[in-house]
Amino acid sequence: xxxxxxxxxxxxxxxxxxxxxxxxxxxxxxxxxxxxxxxxxxxxxxxxxxxxxxxxxxxxxxxxxxxxxxxxxxxxxxxxxxxxxxxxxxxxxxxxxxxxxxxxxxxxxxxxxxxxxxxxxxxxxxxxxxxxxxxxxxxxxxxxxxxxxxxxxxxxxxxxxxxxxxxxxxxxxxxxxxxxxxxxxxxxxxxxxxxxxxxxxxxxxxxxxxxxxxxxxxxxxxxxxxxxxxxxxxxxxxxxxxxxxxxxxxxxxxxxxxxxxxxxxxxxxxxxxxxxxxxxxxxxxxxxxxxxxxxxxxxxxxxxxxxxxxxxxxxxxxxxxxxxxxxxxxxxxxxxxxxxxxxxxxxxxxxxxxxxxxxxxxxxxxxxxxxxxxxxxxx
Numbered sequence: 001x002x003x004x005x006x007x008x009x010x011x012x013x014x015x016x017x018x019x020x021x022x023x024x025x026x027x028x029x030x031x032x033x034x035x036x037x038x039x040x041x042x043x044x045x046x047x048x049x050x051x052x053x054x055x056x057x058x059x060x061x062x063x064x065x066x067x068x069x070x071x072x073x074x075x076x077x078x079x080x081x082x083x084x085x086x087x088x089x090x091x092x093x094x095x096x097x098x099x100x101x102x103x104x105x106x107x108x109x110x111x112x113x114x115x116x117x118x119x120x121x122x123x124x125x126x127x128x129x130x131x132x133x134x135x136x137x138x139x140x141x142x143x144x145x146x147x148x149x150x151x152x153x154x155x156x157x158x159x160x161x162x163x164x165x166x167x168x169x170x171x172x173x174x175x176x177x178x179x180x181x182x183x184x185x186x187x188x189x190x191x192x193x194x195x196x197x198x199x200x201x202x203x204x205x206x207x208x209x210x211x212x213x214x215x216x217x218x219x220x221x222x223x224x225x226x227x228x229x230x231x232x233x234x235x236x237x238x239x240x241x242x243x244x245x246x247x248x249x250x251x252x253x254x255x256x257x258x259x260x261x262x263x264x265x266x267x268x269x270x271x272x273x274x275x276x277x278x279x280x281x282x283x284x285x286x287x288x289x290x291x292x293x294x295x296x297x298x299x300x301x302x303x304x305x306x307x308x309x310x311x312x313x314x315x316x317x318x319x320x321x322x323x324x325x326x327x328x329x330x331x332x333x334x335x336x337x338x339x340x341x342x343x344x345x346x347x348x349x350x351x352x353x354x355x356x357x358x359x360x361x362x363x364x365x366x367x368x369x370x371x372x373x374x375x376x377x378x379x
Contacts, residue, residue: 002116006095008048009159010085011039013102014074016054025204026102027060031217032312032377035204038105040069041310042112043098043159050088051102052081079177079184086168096120097167098159099181103204106216107159114195115161125185126161128197129154156180157197166190224311224376226273228265233367240368242320242327243334243351244296244341249325253368256285260295262318262351265372266338267295269316270302273376274309296341303342306376313344314375320353321362321369327353 013026013036026036033041036051043049044067052074053061061071072088074081082099089097096119100107111128118126132155136148160181167181170188178184182192200216202209237252243262253259268278276282279298283290306313316338320327327334331351339346356363 002113002120004046004116006093007046007098007116007119008050008089008092008094008096008164009043009046009098009100010050010052010082010089011036011043011100011102012052012074012078012081012085013039013057014052014054014081015078015103024054024057027057028210030105030210031214031221033310034064035105036102037065039100039102039107040065040067042105042107042109043100046098048089048092048094050085052085077177078180079171079175082181083168083171083175086164086171089164090168094164096161097164098161099167100159101203104158104201105204106213107157107201108198111157111196111198111201112159115159118193118195119161119163123161123193124163124166124190125182126193126195127182128157128159128195128201130157130197130199131155154194155197156182157201157203162190222311222378223314224273224378226269226271226374226376228268228270228272228278228372228374229370230261230264230268231361231367231369232259232261232264233361234365240325241295242330242368243318244337245330245333247325247330257283257290257293257298258295261368261370262320262334262372263295263299263338265370266316266318266374267298267302269372269374270299270306270313270376273374274302274306274311276302276305299338299341309378311376311378313342313348314377315348315350316342316372316374317350318352318370318372320351321356321371322353322367323355323358323363323365327351 016024027034049069050072051069052072055073072084075084115126132150132153136150137144138146138148170184174184174187185192204210232253232255234251235254240247240249240253241258241260264279271278283298334351335346335349338349361367362369
């Protein structure tokens with residue numbers, strides 16, 4: 001594996017996406033994660049990642065972006081933004097820098113490795129590209145006026161990689177900027193090595209590009225399904241807590257924590273989808289600190305663990321099994337509370353109840369059982 005200790009990455013995300021219309025494309029959702037979050041995740045193995053943003057987006061970035069990234073305010077043009085990121089790296093000891101479009105969220109490890117390898121072997125500059133394979137026409141007033149040879153023509157992609165000293169000097173020498181950093185490097189006299197690009201490494205520029213990206217991600221989506229089951233017996237008391245909602249009742253549920261049987265089942269469903277065991281593994285009942293604990297702590301931990309692995313919660317379904325209390329009047333509040341804890345839309349959570357037709361321990365009113373299913377998605 002290539003040593004990346006002297007490599008840094010600059011991801012440009014200060015544009016407003018005017019050609020696409022609507023909110024800036026880097027913040028739009030792409031199969032459960034923002035475009036920018038996906039672009040950052042593609043370079044997670046690099047020790048230094050700089051994200052160049054519009055000053056208007058700084059607050060949002062602090063709230064939404066995860067991982068060890070440095071946020072830098074961009075300028076009026078792409079070249080201004082790239083230079084702002086390069087200046088942060090000046091004097092840092094970094095030798096090589098990869099400059100990537102934040103709107104290319106599907107860049108593959110192979111494309112990145114090709115650029116890194118070229119730089120490591122001594123190239124001052126390297127960039128991925130694809131040879132033009134379609135016929136090229138010249139036109140005027142919507143009519144074909146001639147043909148253009150495609151020999152020697154390539155479609156440029158990112159990340160474009162450079163010696164840090166070389167590209168920073170080029171930006172300083174030509175402050176008027178250029179269409180991309182390869183143009184600046186060549187203007188400064190540097191040879192640029194072409195490395196292998198990929199068809200999936202598309203830049204999201206127009207609305208249909210998002211449709212294509214979703215199809216590509218769909219082919220590689222990781223979907224996990226987990227189930228959870230829990231029971232708690234009744235004991236003397238005056239209320240029960242179910243799915244985070246306190247309900248008056250002539251008995252209470254017995255347990256080491258608050259005995260929220262519905263939340264426990266859902267927590268175990270998420271842990272199960274992650275192959276992470278159950279609540280007892282993460283919050284042992286032998287540990288006195290969890291005595292009487294709010295089960296929201298357990299569920300929030302499971303949700304955070306899923307997100308740290310790159311998963312989003314597609315949906316969750318909880319069924320409470322009991323003769324009493326009545327669940328229907330409280331189901332909406334339970335749905336809202338679970339959604340709040342997990343940080344997802346309430347429409348992705350179902351809470352419902354059934355009886356056991358007076359059979360078994362639930363039918364005899366000795367306790368409450370719960371079954372839950374959770375779907376996790378990544379990709």
